[in-house]
Each structure stands twice: as structure tokens, then as C-alpha cells.
Amino acid sequence: MESIELVVLVTVAVILVIGVVAFFAGRIGVAAPLALTVVGVGLGAIPAIPHFEVEPDLVLTVILPPLLYAAARQVPFVDFRRNIRVIGFLAIVLVVVSALLVGAAVSLIWALPLALGIALGAVVAPPDAVAATSLGKRLGLPPRIVTILEGEGLVNDATALVLLSTMLAIVDVHAETPSGGMVVLTFLWAVVGALVIGVLLGGLTVALRKRITDGVLDTAVSLVVPFVAFLAGELVHSSGVVAVVVAGIVVGNTGGFRIRASFRLAEANTWRAITMIVENGVFLFMGFQLWPVIGSVAGDGDLPGVLALAGLVIVLLVGIRFASMPLLLWTIRRRYRKRAAQADAVNQRFEGMTEEDFQRRAANFQQLGIKGSPVRNMLRGIRASLGIVTEKDRQQRDRVAARIAELEANPPTEPVELDETARARFSRSFQGFRRRLEQQNNDLSAERDQALSWRDGVILGLSGMRGVVTVAAVQTIPDEQPMREALVLIAFAVAIVTLVVQGLLLPIVVRRLRPVGDADGGERGEVLELRRLLKDAGDAAVTEAVADAAAVDRPVGPRVIDEVGAQTETWLGRVEIWAGTDLTQPDNPVEQFQRLRRIQLEAERAALRDAYERGAYSSEAVEVMRAALDSEELSLDAVDSRLE
Template sequence: MEALVVIIVAVVVIALATAIAPKLGIAGPLVLLLIGAAVSLLPFVEVPEIDPEWILVGVLPPLLYSAAVALPAIEFRRDFGPIAGLSFLLVILSSVALAGFFLLVIPGIHPAIAVALGAILSPTDAVATSIVKRLGVSRRVVTMLEGESLLNDATALVLLRTMIAAAAVGTAGLAADEDLGLGFLPAFGRGVLVAVVIGAIVGYLNLRLRALIGHSAANTAVGFVVPFVAYLPTEELGGSGLVAAVVAGIVTGQGAARWFTPEQRMSDEHNWRTVELVLEGAVFLVMGLELNAIVAENIEGHNGLGTGIGIAAGALALVLAVRAAYVSVLVWLQSRRARGRQRERLEAIGARIDAMAAGEDPPPIRGAGATAGPTASRHARRLARRRQRLEERARRAPDPDDPRAQRRLASMRHRVGRALGDLNYYQASPLGWKHGTIIVWAGMRGVVTLAAAQTLPREDTPDRALLVFIAFAVAAGSLMLQGFTLPWLVRLLHLQRTGDDHLDRAEQSALDDELRGAAVAALSAPSLRRRDGSEFSSELLERVGTRLTDPPDDETTASARDLLELRLAMIEAMRERLNALTSGGQFSTPALRHALAELDADQLSLELRLDDE
């Protein structure tokens, strides 16, 4: 009964804090952290010890899955290289740098435990990153931070497990044990490979199974267990369960438009938003509630907090310095990508493909065959090789009556359009030093750091209380210092929400034109059918033309139903066109999702009206 009361009170506090925080100008998670810390100081409050497995297994998989479902996949693909670098290379660099620092300031610490503590403090947190989403910075920055926080946990946890295992067998030093050097990469590679395979399979099966379940409540119940279905078998097979949950979420999010009904999509969006709100809030409350016990244990074991706070401050400063150096190089490389000058050549290739598809004499490509020199960046050389392949294919004039040749032209046109869309994205959302500053300062530590610290073995880790306190101080200090000052920094750099972060009106108008064109084309398509499979009368199609308005009041009931059925059929044609545009890269993920939400809302409204008649 007491546990039930605690849960009810916690949910109410989370809801109230989330509602009040915007009025106070403070992010909701930080308000909850302060509330938890204040409650932990009350003398009559006894906080039970929370098993870190509850967080690692019960909280993180659904949280990461929820974020992955909503991840803008097109933008994630475009910036996958930088995201992968932040998620893997930066974690390794930070862990090694922190390990060297801990070896200097903590006498007698085992080298493997020093690296393990570095791995605990290195990854940014998906929960902490939720603070950034409310501040209105560039969507590209938010996507990179979200992608990093979704993937870097795998690197940190695999490295942590490896170091703990090395310490348990009494390794004398990092260099003395080949498992700590060369052994980490194969273990990490196997873990990620197993996670990607299982996560993709679970995500695909989730799409197919839920597409067959018509009962909405049963469908929702199945959706709630997906992250755990991906997590548990992956962990049993030695993979990263968190990565599997992320992959399952990405597959589900990208397949939802094709496999799920409008009701399922809208239900999933609201349900997972609620789950995310409650779990995020619970995590920050727990962080605050644990403050008193951790501080008391440290005072008793180390005669005060000065040592732990000093080491934590140095570790936080070091990890931010390493992050700043890495992000500086990253921003410089991305700015070079945005200055690429391959647009004219890609447009020329596209014009040649269009001419060949129409059976006309294709125009020559000026400067064909030019490649990037040895001093060009890796990205420029890769683009040059891709252009060269496209040009070689474009020189081979296919037979316009050959279906295989036409499919090849369509594939080439798709690839050119995708490359142009990527180039537009890099040039429309360049990364400058201001964005790099936000990427550095928004890399906060959170629940993963706390949960991972508590997995340090009690029997094989001298001064474990000190190490756990250091992890807590870094996480709490990072959230408080960076979280409270981040809004001020965004205002100082004048990076408040701009037109780039809202739905672009020109882009939305162009997308609407594409969908209207698909609807008009569907009127003459023989595949246009009612929901029961019957055909529409030619008189109705001729009378409607391109008018898709509501039936007038003087229409008969039968005629009104026909018009509503026709609008449903045309919405389905527009959705098919929207699914085709999703893979092209011509439109951004927010624009595509906005259009899909409008189609879903229209369809649900029409179906409700048809059911009422």
C-alpha cells in the first residue's frame, strides 16, 4: 500500500512540475531534481536503495525506444558520420583522458577501474538531452545530440563491462592485458552487430504483427513490450540491449506510415509521450532522492565531501575540455562539407537523366570525369567518386522502351535527387562555432551515469563509495550547471528558434502541391476503389474533378457517402505518394510528418462521419 501511495504522489508531482516549469522558466527535469533533493533532506523520509538494474532494464529501454521512434531518420542518416564519431570515438577519448586523471588524483586506484569510471562519466544522457529540445536551438543540433545520446550508451557500457571483468581477474595494468586493448573492439563490434540484427528483426515483426491486430487496446499493449522484447534476448546473446531497443524504435518509426492505421499512429504518439514524461520525471526524482544517502555514506567513509567534490569538478572540467576539442574539429569538417560546389554537376546529371528518359538527346556534362584531388577532404573525394559513377551510367543511353533501362534511370534520378537534398540540407543548416558551443555545453550527464556507477562491484572496488559519489556529483553538477545556464547561453548566442526550426512554409507548400497532384492523378487511375473494393461511377469522377470539398447540404445521402468514400480513396493515394517522397530526401522529416498527421486527421474525421450516417 505504501509503495502505491508513493507511486501516485510521484506521478502527481511529475505532472505538476511539468506544467509549472515553463512558467518558472526552468526545465521540468531540473525542477524535479531539486524537489527530490529537498525531500531527501527531510528527517522522516527514508529512501530505499534502488537496484540499478531497475533503471538499466526497466527505464532506459522504453525511454530510448520512445526517442528512437520519434527520431528524424532522414536527418539522422545525413549526420550519421558525426553522430557515430560522438557516440564511439569521443567516448573512448574521454574515457582514456579521465582514466589518466583518476590515476593521478586517486591513490591506489586500479587502472581498469579508472577506465571504467571514465566510461561511466563519458556518455551524454538521453534523459538529460530532453532539456535541449525545449530551448529552440537548431534542429540539426538537436538531432545530433539525440543521436549521440541514443548510441553512446552502448560504447560506454561495453567498455565498462570489459574493464570490470579485467579488474576482477587482477589485471596489473591496461597495457599488460591484450583484452583491454584489442579485445574491446571485437567485443564492441559483436555487441553492436547482434543488437542491430535483433533490433531490426523485432522492429519488423512489431510492424507486421500490429498491422494484423485490429483491437486498439491489444495493439497498444503489444507496442509497450517491444523495447523489452528487443532488449532481453540481445543481452542474453552478449549484445547491447539498449542499441537493440533503439534500432527497433527506428524501424518502427519509419515503418509506421506504411503499416499502421491513422488511429494506431496517433495513439502511439500520445502513449509514448506520456510514458516518456513519467519515466523521465521518475529518473530525475530518484536522482534527487538519492542525494542524502550518497552524501552521508561519503562523509562517513572519507571524513567530508571535499575530496569527492574536487575530483568531480576536475573530471567535469576535463570531459568538457575533451568534448570542446573534439567538437571544434567536427564543426570545422562539417563547415567544409557545407561549402561543397558539386551542385551544378549534380543538376547537369539530373537534366541528362530526364532527357534520356524522355527519349531526347542528352546534353553533355561539362567537366565530366573530374575528380577530387588528393588534398581534398574524405567527404569531397567520396562525393566525387559517386558523381563519377553516376556520370558513367548517364553516358550510356538506354532504350526508352526497355523496362529495365527505365527502372535504372528512375534509380539514378532518385540518387541524384537524394544527393541534391543532402546538399541543400548541409547548406541550409550549416554548423558554426555557436552551434558547436551548444553541442559542447548541452552534453550533460544523467541517469546512465548514476545507474552505471552503481554496477561497480562492491568486493573488487576499493573506495567504491567515493567513486559512486564522484559519478553522482558529475551527473548532478552537469545537470545543474549546464542545464540552468543553457537557456542563458542560447539567448547570449542569439540562437533562439528561427525560421529554420519551424515548418518551412515554402517547403510545406511544395509538399502540398505534390500530394494534390497525386490526388488528381488518382481520379483517372483504374485502381481507385471504395473501402469495400467496388468502383466509383464515372459520373461521380467527372462531377468531382479536382474539387475535394465537403458535399453540399442539398446532396442526397447516397451521393454524400460516395463523395466521402472518394475522398478517403484519394487520401490513400496521397499517403502512397507521401511514402514515396519519404525516401527521396527532397523534404524534411518535420514537413513529412506534418503532412502525414493532416492526412490521418482527415481520414479519421471522414471515417467517423461515414460511421454516423
């Protein structure tokens, strides 16, 4: 059989196996990644099926970026921001600690170089981004837990891969050993450089797709973004993985309000098909490759010892994750109490303050004469957000407090006069201040309503299944390193055992603990309230548009205004307008209806985005309303296509 025919046959067979296994896994209540891993192990044991190898660089460069991008597109940024500290702890601190402890244990037992042991620890430390979240969504976990698991899975891969590359550079006898400071700088640049690339590329992607008028071209642009982000990140020696994740979050959250609904629907269906095949194919391949890895170690007679060490590594990883949960929960509660107390003080101080009051106090504050460069003030704010306060910061804070106390004790006898430029600047400052204050209060309300309990800690502890990154990354260890085959087997064993065992235990534990998510009634109430908010914004935009049309002698018919205002759920009223209209006439009632309804939709989308960014409503309620607006936009597109 020709090689090309064999490739086609294998591809078709793999897709069929994935489809059949995923279908039956859903019927029996088992997550598809678990079932496909087990099936892969079974297929790998059949001698008649030939084994083949896949280059690890192919997995990390070609397969991983689209998977991470597709997952990042679906992460609500507001929820991600609210849980950034929890995600950072799990995805950075816990990964580094796990890698160090596992590396120390392996190096001590096998007398390996410590850097090589830490490299193995970096490989097995990050939980998989797909396995836990697919289980969590299927089990109906609370939205906050799902967001934490999604965010952890997206970020921890970058931490592990940067740590792995650093350790491999240390054990490479032909390379210069990096210093401790260089390691820290390398990690910081990997994150900061990737953040800049991801934000810029995500913003450029949204701006470009907003102007594209061809759906096929729009989908094509979407498909190349993860690869461009990954390669750009690697090109500047930062983290391509972080660049992909950031670009996905930017496009998914910003593009949802700017890109055409029909294009986003086509894009979503395309990505859904791709990720279903690629994700499940990776788990199938992971199980399929287990037997060749075992065979490479069994020939040396070290199999029992390697498997015993793999068991120890699994126990260490699970134990470290569970042991960190009480500290994490305590830190979350402590920080919430501190933030709530600060917010109460701020709310009491500024309660009832009007814009005029703000401008008067701001004008008086100008008399303090406190100066500082924008860069210095920005750095001071960054340090404060990280909990780092220098002696100069304390002195500056004390000077400001003393001058404010002096000003309040001896207020000026005459108010400071402000010019128009200053008034406009202070007005923007007041609106921004009010917005940040509302956002902070909404964040605290969400934190209170979705507080994590010890039950959630147990579920988070049990959700540390390993997967594709572990299997692919371990194979990047050079062949000349001692006991490479044994290290590869340990990584495979950790990935498969945690995926299968913890994946089977998690549904049982969830059913026993019964974590309580958002009540359906609460979400329905949010959707109803949000719908009223959007209707008010849309009606105001329509009223303004009708007045503008009348001002230029293009009055809109009363029937059209009534139908737009009614926003009928059926097409009856619109069909009646259509039936009695001469479509050849310019500015006919159908065109008027389409124009006004699009103005209304645009205002509703703007109001929805504002509500989302303020965090006033849950991401689930916002997504329901966005889907409703998308459906209406698709209906308008269908009519426009008939009018062309």
C-alpha cells in the same frame, strides 16, 4: 501499514510531486528535469522521509528501454542519416576519448587500476538523451541541433555500456582478461548484431501492427517492443540499447506511413503519459539518492577529496567536449566542400541524360567485361564509404578508368542490342540512379541551409548534461572493487552538477547567441508546395479509380467526384450527400465518397513518403502534412463506424 498500501501511497505521492513540479517549472521557464532533480535533493535531506534503493539492473533493463524507444520513435530518419557522422563522432569517438582521459586521470591520482578508472570514465562520459533535447525543444533550437543531440543521446549510451562491461571484465580477477582484438570484436558485434535485431524487429512490428484491427491490441504490441528488442540484443551478447534505438527509429519512421492514424494517435498519447512519469521520476529519484551516497563516503572521512576529484572530472568532461567542437566544425565544412565538388561534377556529367542515353551507355559498358562477385563489390562499397581504399581497390579503379577511356575514344560502330530483361533492369537502374542523385542534392541543400556555425558549436558544447545512465551504470561496479562508494559519489556529482549548472546556463547562452533556425515563412512555403504535390498524386489516383469503376458498370456519381476533388475543409458538402442518400442501397454515394477518398489518401501518403525519403522537404513540413492526412483519416473512420 501494509507493504502493498505503502507502495501505492508512495507511487501516488511521486506522481503528484512530478505533476506539480513539472507544472510550475513550465510556468517559470525551467526545464522539468532540472527542477525535479533539485526537488529530489531537497526531499532527500528531510530525515522523516525514508530512503530506499533501486537495483541498477532494474533501471537499465526496465526503465531505460522504454525511455530510449519513446525518444527514438520521434527521430526523423532522414535527419538522422544526414547527421550520422556528427552523431557518430559525438556518441562514439568523444565518449571513448572522454572515458580514456578521465580514467587515466583518476587512476593516476588515486593509484587505481587503469581499467577501473576507464570504467568510471565510461559511466560519466555519455550525455543524457532526455535532458538536452527537452531543453533544446523548449528553447526553440534549430532542428539540426536538436537532431544531433537526440541522436547522440540515443547512441552514446550503448558505447558507454559496452565499454563499461569490457573494463569490468578486465578488473574482474575471476574472469579471463580479454585481448585488445577481442575488445574490438566485442564492440563491433555489439553494434552490428543490435542493428540486425533492431531492423528485423522494427520491420516485423510494423508489418504486424499494419494488420491489427484492434486499437488496444495495437498499443499493447507497441509497449512490449522495447523490452523484446533489449532482451533479444542481450541474449545474443550484442547491445540491447542499440537494438531498442534502431527498432524505435524503424517503427517511428516506417509506421508513420503504414499504421492506422487512430492507432498511432492512441499509441502516442500512451507513450507521452508513460515517458512523462518515468523520465521525470528518474530525475526526482536521482536527486533523492544523493544524500545516502554522500553519507556512505562521509563516514570514511574522504568526502573533501572525493568532491575535489569529482570537480576535476567535471572540468575534464566539459573541457574535452568544448575542445572537440572546433575539430568537429572544421571536419563538417571540409567534408561538405568535398561532397559539393563531387556532386557538381556528377550533375554536370549526367545533366540532361535520358533513360535511352543511360541504357545505351550501360550497354556499351557491358563490353568492358569487368566482373566481380556481389559480396566483393558490396565490401568494396562499404570500405569506400568509410574512406578505406586498398591497393586492389586502386588497381580495379584504374582498370575500369582505362577501359572506359578506351571505349569512349573508340565507341562501337553498332549499338549493342538489349533484350527486354536487360532493358527492364537498366530502366530500374536509371530510376534508382536518378533517385540517389536527387537525394544527394537534397542532402547537400539541407547541409548548406542548416550549416553549423561557431554559435552552434558553443551550444553543442554546453549541452553535455549527464543523467539516468550515469547514475544507474555506476552502481553496476561490483562491491569488491576498491573505493566503489567514492566512484559512485563522483558519478552522482557529475550527473547532478552538469544537469543543474549547464541546464541553467544553456537558456542564457541560447538567448545571447540567438541561433537562427528555419524561418516560419520557409516552412509554410514548403507545406504549401508539398500540399500541391500530394493533391496531384491524390487526384490522379481518384481519376484512375473512377475509370476502373466505370469499366465494371459501377459508375461514380458526379457530385461525389466533385466533393472528393474539392477536399472541402468543412463537412457541408458531405452532409448534403449523406442527407439525400439511402444508406441501405449498395454502392450508395456515401460509400462511393468514402472509397474514393481513401484511395486518394493512400496515394497522398505514398507521395508523402516518397518526398520524405528523397529528402525533398524538411521533416517539419512532412510532419505537418502527415498530421493533416491523419486528421482526414480519422474523419473517414468516424463515418465508417456509422455505416457499419
